[in-house]
Amino acid sequence: MNRAQNGPLPAKLIPNLGLKHRNTFGFDASAELAYEITSPEQIPAVISDIAKQKLTWRVLGGGSNVILPESLSGATLLMNITGQEMIASDEVATYLAVGGGVNWHELVIWTLENDLPGLENLALIPGTVGAAPIQNIGAYGVEVADYIDSIEAFDAKEQAFVTLRKEACHFAYRDSYFKQNPHRFIVTQVVFKLPKIWQARIHYADLATQFFEGSNPSPEEIFLAACKIRTRKLPDPTVIGNAGSFFQNPIVPQEQFETLLKTHTDLVSYPDATGKRKLAAAWLVDQCGFKGQRMGDVGVYQNQALVLVNHGGGTAQDVLGLAKCIQDKVRAEFGVSLQIEPNIF
Ligand SMILES: Cc1cc2nc3c(=O)[nH]c(=O)nc-3n(C[C@H](O)[C@H](O)[C@H](O)COP(=O)(O)OP(=O)(O)OC[C@H]3O[C@@H](n4cnc5c(N)ncnc54)[C@H](O)[C@@H]3O)c2cc1C
Structure with missing residues (x-):
């Protein structure tokens, strides 16, 4: 068949696809229905199919910035367009x-x-x-x-x-x-x-x-x-599951930064393009004593306080539970809210 004349093959449909190896946290997850997208032309038909079935959907790339639940209902679009x-x-x-x-x-x-x-x-x-x-x-x-x-x-x-x-x-x-x-x-x-x-x-x-x-x-x-x-600072996801930086560096007004500096003279921060101050989230987490700590199967990486890790067997709930403990302590200690960087699916 001449595909150039007839358009690309439709997206491949894969039911119950295991995603343990397609998320760098290594969480045991599976997609109810996955569409493998290898060409842009496949997308309109996929979206129309999803709409007809009234499914929820999301896009998954390499899975290095996501927190996956055990089961992803609806449709998951796997982005495999090359070139x-x-x-x-x-x-x-x-x-x-x-x-x-x-x-x-x-x-x-x-x-x-x-x-x-x-x-x-x-x-x-x-x-x-x-x-x-x-x-x-x-x-x-x-x-x-x-x-x-x-x-x-x-x-x-x-x-x-x-x-x-x-x-x-x-x-x-x-x-x-x-x-x-x-x-x-x-x-x-x-x-x-x-x-x-x-x-x-x-x-x-x-x-x-x-x-x-x-x-x-x-x-x-x-x-x-x-x-x-x-390589020195960040854990290799193939060895220990993680999604890189777990929290964004919080951006605070200059006045709040100056007040914090009075009580924390070693506060690590950077100037922000908007005239505010970007605080080093890793420093805040480290100051609260979390570096290297473990909570069940998840923990804070020993060499970098900003990276939460899956020691094996951890789940989305486990990592979000640990994240909440960290957020609460940082807020109590510094009056600063930490935002989670990876996307929670
Ligand atoms: C060890 C490690 C180190 C990291 N270091 C950094 C760093 O230094 N700087 C940094 O910024 N990030 C870093 N990250 C985070 C991550 O690598 C990036 O965010 C990366 O761009 C995510 O790509 P992905 O394909 O894995 O996206 P995924 O994790 O699959 O998806 C991330 C988000 O993008 C959406 N998405 C993915 N593809 C598409 C698409 N084609 N169209 C629309 N939406 C899409 C998803 O729906 C999801 O919301 C790190 C992660 C790890 C594990």
């Missing part, structure tokens, strides 16, 4: 179109191999390209929004494919228009704009200490440094 290509180039930038299901870290490697630097600070972040704009992934002083030109998505509300320019995506710290409108957009492709004039971004303390003062590291050296720091 990456240079689509344009002008005096200022090179433009890349990348499928939503492409592995993020592999894309970073591919860009460096093709002499297209820019994304090196974001090396080794798990997950897919389609999920990267959802919470505007960031690390070591760089956010993915810095390199996004536009997003191709299916808008389930309007029942149409849309192109959102960067300005329409309302990117902010771990936030975007997509995150603010859950169950609406299915990101099929991200168009990146990688500037032709490259500048090292090593101002972030952890990264800066990897280089001699005044040195001018290459993109590859920054890539290797970022990988080295991450």
Whole structure:
């Protein structure tokens, strides 16, 4: 059969799909009904099918920023759209179109191999390209929004494919228009704009200490440094289940920061782009004595207080129970609310 003439094969339907290996916490979870999406053209039929059956639905990428319950009712869309290509180039930038299901870290490697630097600070972040704009992934002083030109998505509300320019995506710290409108957009492709004039971004303390003062590291050296720091600090999800940072760094008004500083002179914080102050959530959790603590099968990672881990056999309820204890203690101690970063399904 000539598929080019007849369109792509319909999305593969998989009932009762085990997701233990598709969520980095390693929770024992299964999806009642999964649709494997390998091409954008499959999506309208899938959404219409879901609507006809009045099912709830959600999108799952690599599962590295989700907290899954034992059973996911309704439909789960598995994003497996691949493909990456240079689509344009002008005096200022090179433009890349990348499928939503492409592995993020592999894309970073591919860009460096093709002499297209820019994304090196974001090396080794798990997950897919389609999920990267959802919470505007960031690390070591760089956010993915810095390199996004536009997003191709299916808008389930309007029942149409849309192109959102960067300005329409309302990117902010771990936030975007997509995150603010859950169950609406299915990101099929991200168009990146990688500037032709490259500048090292090593101002972030952890990264800066990897280089001699005044040195001018290459993109590859920054890539290797970022990988080295991450490997040292963060637990490998294939060894111990986790979803990276569990809490966002809370942003507080300058006055509240100054009051806290009077009683906690070693408070760790960073200036925020909006003139407020971003507190280091890891420091707050650590000060409350949680680092390395265990509660049943879940706990706080011994080398990084911001990472909650599944020691094996833990569940969504267990990790959310531990999170609540931490949130309560931090609020009582510092008057600051910690927001959970992973998406609770
Ligand atoms: C060890 C570790 C380290 C991490 N370090 C960082 C870090 O440094 N910085 C950082 O920002 N994050 C970090 N994370 C979090 C995570 O890697 C990112 O949020 C990543 O972008 C999630 O990608 P994913 O494909 O796994 O998304 P999933 O976990 O599958 O989904 C996350 C959310 O995005 C939605 N989604 C996924 N794909 C799509 C799509 N195509 N269209 C629409 N919605 C979609 C899902 O519905 C869900 O709400 C880390 C996680 C781990 C486990």
